[in-house]
Amino acid sequence: MDISTIEKYDSQKMYKVYDKWPEIARESFESNQKSIDFGNIDHIVFAGMGGSGAIGDTFSSILSKTKIHVNVVKGYLLPTTVDPNTLVITVSVSGNTAETLAILDSAFKKKSKIIAFSSGGKMLEYCTKNKIEHILVPQCHSPRASFTSYLYTMLKVLYSFLHIKQEDILESITELEKLCGKINSSNLNENNPSLDLAEWITGIPMIYYPFGLQSVAIRFKNTLQENAKIHAIAEDVVEACHNGIVSWEKKSNVKPILLQGADDYIKTKERWNVLEKYFKDNKIDFRKVSSNKGSILSKIINLIYLLDYTTIYLAILSKTDPSPVSSIDYIKQRMQ
Structure with a gap:
């Protein structure tokens, strides 16, 4: 295995994005995105598919020992328990994921609190039209390779509201930097x-x-x-x-x-x-x-x-x- 072999088969240079994952994570968390407080929330729904859905799984694990009820939805339908005290977080790196757009529309009709993360597309258009909070996050190569940019941007926006310790976030980035040197x-x-x-x-x-x-x-x-x-x-x-x-x-x-x-x-x-x-x-x-x-x-x-x-x-x-x-x-x- 050498660089020439990697470049021979990795046509879109995915590996170069992964070499920068710790750097992307730190830049995303140290960005000028503002933290948002959604007030009294007792239920959070993360919606996304594929690489975007993996972010919801990660947040669900992080929040597993809190008193917040968390659902991860990978599909078209919201839980019937969603109400105005629910925060629905939709993630679509492309901004055009049909299933997640359906969830966004359902959440809006149920009058739940909503925040969306995407690189634009139909999700940005929908949020702009309906005055829904939307955070623009550029895609890095592909949805799955964009994992750290989305995760750490979301952590920056939500960590205070979700009571995730800032020192835990910074520790995770430091450990990423150490691991990068090995892999x-x-x-x-x-x-x-x-x-x-x-x-x-x-x-x-x-x-x-x-x-x-x-x-x-x-x-x-x-x-x-x-x-x-x-x-x-x-x-x-x-x-x-x-x-x-x-x-x-x-x-x-x-x-x-x-x-x-x-x-x-x-x-x-x-x-x-x-x-x-x-x-x-x-x-x-x-x-x-x-x-x-x-x-x-x-x-x-x-x-x-x-x-x-x-x-x-x-x-x-x-x-x-x-x-x-x-x-x-x-x-x-x-x-x-």
Whole structure:
């Protein structure tokens, strides 16, 4: 693996955006965007699809231990519990995502509080027409590569209102900067954990995750599908021990990857130990990917960074261009 090989297959230079993820994160959070307070809110709905939907998953994990009721909607319909005390946050990097535009329209008709984030398009037009709060965030290469610019812009606008500690946000950026030195395109050797994992992956990855890291697992599954163009599966590790574990009794080309959090619940840690022993006893090759320590935000964003870059390297290793998503375009063109 070298730069010339990456550039041969990465036609749109996605890797260059990922090399700048920490820089983009810091610039986005230190921008002149103003924090907004929406007052008395007891329910938040994040709406978005694909790369935009991953941001809602991340916020849901960050807010999982608060008293705020959070829904993540990936589709056309709002929960029936949405009312004027609900804040609906719509995210569409393109600004033209049909499902998210439908949610925006429904939220407006229900008179809920709304804030929208996009790079323009129909979402900006709708918000301007109906005087809805809209934050313009430029797209970086593609919706999935724009993750940090959108996440940290949203954190800048919402962190005070959502009571997310500023020091946790800054810590997560510092950890991103440290990780970048290990996984970026200037470090293409055996000490690069993203490249190492990419070289190990064959067949169909089975991603096991604990409570709190669901957003990471879903994101990893999605980027494996979009960047490396391979099938991938994600399962909650506790639930899998009541059903999915049985599938390992037959040989297959599925490869288990264990996403482990530094502060997983004690019974989850016990389960990881049992699961690892099960794989060893049955001679099933597996990999562990462990989070750093720190806030839940730092754990999530750093795992996403490491695993996203893994999918880029995996694409290059299989002589696949990570950027085009022709099958998605096929669907969208027929769903206008």
